[in-house]
Amino acid sequence: MAVNLDPVMACNLRCKMCYFTDKDYVKTLKGQLTSDEVKRIAEVIFTRALKLQIGCGTEPTLYENLPEIIGLGKQYNVPYISLTTNANLLTEDSINAMLHAGLNEFTISLHGVEKRSYEDFMGKGDYERFRDVFQIFIKLKQRFDFKVRVNYTFNEDNFLELNRLFEQFNPDSIDILQIRPIQNLGNTAYQNFSLDQVKSVYPKVYQHLKDECKNHGIVFMAPERLSDLEKVNESSVIFDYTYCYISPNKFFRKGFKWKEESFENYTHRMGWGKQLLKNAFKSKKSLKTERNHLNYDVNFN
Structure with a gap:
């Protein structure tokens, strides 16, 4: 399973494309996990995790003890542990502490x-x-083996950059x-969801980034064509069974007395087991009714 954990329901920024600029929605985001709850969560689900993603829809660096969560992930042999963050609260000391605890990857929102x-x-x-x-990442890469992933959300106003x-x-x-x-x-706060102005320049920018990443040994992940976004991702059918979201207010599925x-x-x-078997035989038509996920072209070097 992919365990996605939001230990605290808050954020230090107000990104215009994020629901943290929706005042009514923000009012519903409250609470943080206690140390005892984190330990219980680890006991219940971490042994089934192929990946532990800390930070999904909120800012995890507002949580006081991230190394504890990372350490529990290592204790329960989670193969890969990643932290998604806007990076504004990261310091050399905090990064160092998380890497010592066993963090494998920083995913940085940009x-x-x-x-x-x-x-x-x-x-x-x-x-x-x-x-x-x-610059801190470059320095610490000399001492630790970890990855830095930049996750860039584009729109008509920031794409050419x-x-x-x-x-x-x-x-x-x-x-x-x-x-x-x-x-x-x-x-x-930002409501321009059209990509019409991006379509004509997308292939050129895509190729430029692909070439630059190849030159620098960087893995590049992006839809090869914007039209790919409209295609059905058939792996979406297993999403509800492999994606486990946990926060102070939710644990995977309603009714799970964790x-x-x-x-x-x-x-x-x-x-x-019966539900999994039933879904194994879903038709192409029924797949189109499922929650769909992006199709990425992944370029390794």
Whole structure:
């Protein structure tokens, strides 16, 4: 399973493409996990995790003890542990502590290459502080084996800046570049979801980034064509069975009494095996009704 954990329901920034600019939605985001709850979560689900993703829809660096969560992941032999963050609260000491605990990857959210667009799209973000973090990564890569993934969400107003990404950010600090289009997350501050102006320039920018990444030994992940976004991703059918989201208010599925029962008891009680078998024979037509996920072209070097 892919275990996705939000230990605290808060964020230090107000990115314009994020639901943290939806005042009504933010009111519903409350709470943080206690140390005892984190230990129980690890006991119940970490043994089934192929990957532990810390930080999914909120900012995990607001949580006081991330090394504890990472350490529990290693204790339960989770093969890969990643942290998704806007990086504005990262320091050399905090990065060092997480790497010592066993973190495998930092996934860094980025919505603008230039200072003006970065600070505009990532409300309350500090561009210089953000860039300093990448210099810390270069320094610590000499002592630790870890990956840095940049996750760039593009729209009509920030897409062409991708041509200048490696002018502003040292490619030695980046191992994976992932670009993906804006998604409608509700009543967000930025509401331009059209990609019409991107379509004509997308192939050229895509090829430029692909070539640059190849030259620098960076894995490049992106839809090869914008039309690929409209295709059905057939792996979406297994999403509800492999994606496990946990927060102070949710644990995988409604009805899972995780504080009292084991994962094995829960799945036996709700007929997990029969549901999996039934879904193995879903038709192409029924797949189109499923929640769909992006199709990426992944370029390794």
